[in-house]
Amino acid sequence: MRGTIFVELIKMAEETFGEDVVDEVLEKADLDNDGAFTTVGNYPCSELVKIVMALSAHSSISPEVLQRKFGHWMINHFVENFPAFFEGKADSFAMLESVDGEIHVEVAKLYPDAELPVFETKRLAPDHLIMTYSSPRPLVEFCHGMIEACLDLFSQSADIQRMAVPTPANATRFDIRLTA
Template sequence: MVFTELLAMAEQAVGEDVVDEVLDGLDLDSGGAYTAVGSYPCSELFAIVGALSDRTGIDAGELQRQFGHWVFRTFEQGYPQFFADKAGALEMLEAIEGQVHVEVRKLYPDAELPTFATRMLEEGGLEMQYRSDRPLVAFCHGLVEACVAHFDRPMQITRTGGADGREALFVIREVR
């Protein structure tokens, strides 16, 4: 799903011809043919993001982040049940590790997921520690931003650490 959505986003942004050109220029084991239910090496994802970044001049981290926003929309449409009973963004984000991704793992046993350690802050906020085997912290940042926007209540999001993209602390604070 991640691969098909990345290509869908890229096609909307730069057109199908440019995407085909980018894929043709890469030596991908899969040949660049993805299905929503298949599993593919993460290295191919980074090869595609890198090539799109070269081609468009948009920083690869920024592309990952925009991709987080894009994917969030597919979550909203495809899995509304996860959002329905949540009062706000903090509650939603807190539930990813213990509820949402638990269900994802049941549906897709091959899913490669990060781990989140969360702590609610007394003054109104959430600390969320991201850890992954994959350097997708910027993608995660986009998801967190989109999640806050979904619940339509302004929050301040800070991210620290994550130089290698596999670990970062997000602090999401209510703006009063």
Template sequence: MKGIVFVELIRMAEAVLGEEVVDEILDEAVLETDGAFSAVGNYPCKELLTIVEAVGARTGVPVEALHVQFGHWMFDRFVDGYPAFFEGKTDGFHMLESIEDEVHVEVRKLYPEVELPRFDTERLPDGRFKMVYDSERPLHHFCKGLIESCMAHFNQAVHLDMRDYTANGRYTAEFLIQKAA
């Protein structure tokens, strides 16, 4: 997993808890890296999960909720750092449709070794939008936060339903999104 994700998780935690508390959390957590991450490095996903669990234990916030909050945080970083991906997108659905065939294509050009989740999207006849997350990494709640922030970015009020179909080491979640009336 790219180091930028770790760096941003630590920044988010520091914004909420302060640098000293985050340093304590990282010192107490059992991490192969000892909590030293660079934005350009590659690190095991389990390190990210360990940090989120440690922050959750310290704050009392459920891990799933922290993943969603982190998804919100990262979406803002994507908007700031990669504005070209958002150009010409008419709404949140259009943006979500572009992840697999546009955004991930560009990410793979820059980082051929990166392991990305698979996203399948479909506009349903009843006006709903379906997005399926599939990965070996348990980051479907993080994905939920990204989706929520994407829709808010495009000023779209929606109802979001997440169904978890995780089985046999594959993390799969279906997101059904309906524009609010």
């Protein structure tokens, strides 16, 4: 995984829990590199999971809730650092539909070795979108948080239902219906 994900998780944790707590948690997490991450590095997802689990153990906030909060954090990071991806998008569905065909195309150009998740979308009605997320990494809750944050960004609310997809592992179908 790209190092920027790790750097942003640590920034979120420091803002939430404080630098001293994060230092202590990283020390206890038994990380391969002792918690030294750079934005340009590549690191195994297992290290991210270790950090989330250690933060969960320290805070008593479930790993699932932490991943969702991190999804919200990352949308804000992307808006600040990559505003062009959000320009011209009329609503959250247009944004979500652009992930694979636009955003990931650009990411792949910059980082040809990146293992990107796949987002397949199908709009069933103006207020109903199905998004299938497939990834070799166990980050479904993170994805769910990013969907929620995307809806928030466009001042929309929705009922989001999830259904596991039999293959590949970690694939989930999000059934997203806008609400008034």
